[in-house]
Amino acid sequence: MKFRLLTLFLLLYTLQAGAQARYTQIKDYKVYFGWAHHAPQDWMVIRKFTDRNKSYYLLVNPQTLETKIDDSSFYQVKPMSVDEAKNYFRTTPYQKALRKAESASIMIQDAGIERGLPKETGISLTADLCPSHKPLDRRIFTDIFNEFKKVEQPVPVALSVTGLWMNTHHADLAWLKEMQAKHEIYITWINHSYNHRVSKSAPLKENFLLEPGTNINYEVLETEKDMLSNGLLPSVFFRFPGLVSDQKLVFSITDFGLIPIGTDAWLAKGQKPQAGSIVLIHGNGNEPVGVNDFIKLLQSETKSIANKQWLLYDLRESVDEEFEGGN
Structure with missing residues (x-):
């Protein structure tokens, strides 16, 4: 019985581990550029929105092209225009x-x-x-x-x-x-x-x-x-x-x-x-x-x-x- 419960737990964990959170009450979804830092990585912000009264960013790792959604409060951010952002990150693969x-x-x-x-x-x-x-x-x-x-x-x-x-x-x-x-x-x-x-x-x-x-x-x-x-x-x-x-x-x-x-x-x-x-x-x-x-x-x-x-x-x-x- 314990083995079956452990197997079920591992299966559920595996299914959840690859899952992306769902944001079903999105408001004020907009284009928003800037530099964002959360040690040790610099990110480029490209979107900003709120969901259930929390503020989020869509961020890009300019070195790897990886994206992620994260709580905006985790980052030190400098807002930029699109041209400023392109220039700031100009040497990156992105x-x-x-x-x-x-x-x-x-x-x-x-x-x-x-x-x-x-x-x-x-x-x-x-x-x-x-x-x-x-x-x-x-x-x-x-x-x-x-x-x-x-x-x-x-x-x-x-x-x-x-x-x-x-x-x-x-x-x-x-x-x-x-x-x-x-x-x-x-x-x-x-x-x-x-x-x-x-x-x-x-x-x-x-x-x-x-x-x-x-x-x-x-x-x-x-x-x-x-x-x-x-x-x-x-x-x-x-x-x-x-x-x-x-x-x-x-x-x-x-x-x-x-x-x-x-x-x-x-x-x-x-x-x-x-x-x-x-x-x-x-x-x-x-x-x-x-x-x-x-x-x-x-x-x-x-x-x-x-x-x-x-x-x-x-x-x-x-x-x-x-x-x-x-x-």
């Missing part, structure tokens, strides 16, 4: 990645960072969860866990999530959170806008987030609020719906403190991943071709995976290490 994304802002499609670690053998997997009436394609997650569990656990994956998907797929979201809580996968949550509107007839320059009348503050901040209310931790990454943007929109996103992430390997379009690729598939049930191609890719790399010669990389580490050193 700000170097932001500048790299801005330098690729002219393209109408796939602006932002497209590749991570070019010297490594492996990829960073990103799966988009756009609004969909279909259930989550769970094969992606069960297959990567089964393939990598002997050599890499939890298995890193980055999910680009929309507000509408979160609010209509509660069971799928709970399943993903359970996988993370069990340390089977580690999820980096990417902001993919709230509505992800798309027109089949409008030209790209007036489509997706470039649609006239789009409220970019709502699309970004409401998605983050929904992440927090669902127990998800927002990352510093943003993926444009349809990978469509213009220069003004890219700079709008970087002024939120977010790094636009593109891809050089959208599998459903026949693009082949290379070493260091940021791979794109859709996990919302709307793109079975891309999912099938990814599963075939896994199967083709079985021996390399077993020998730790082909791995999945955490998107944060992949981008961070790419921008260590240099300008």
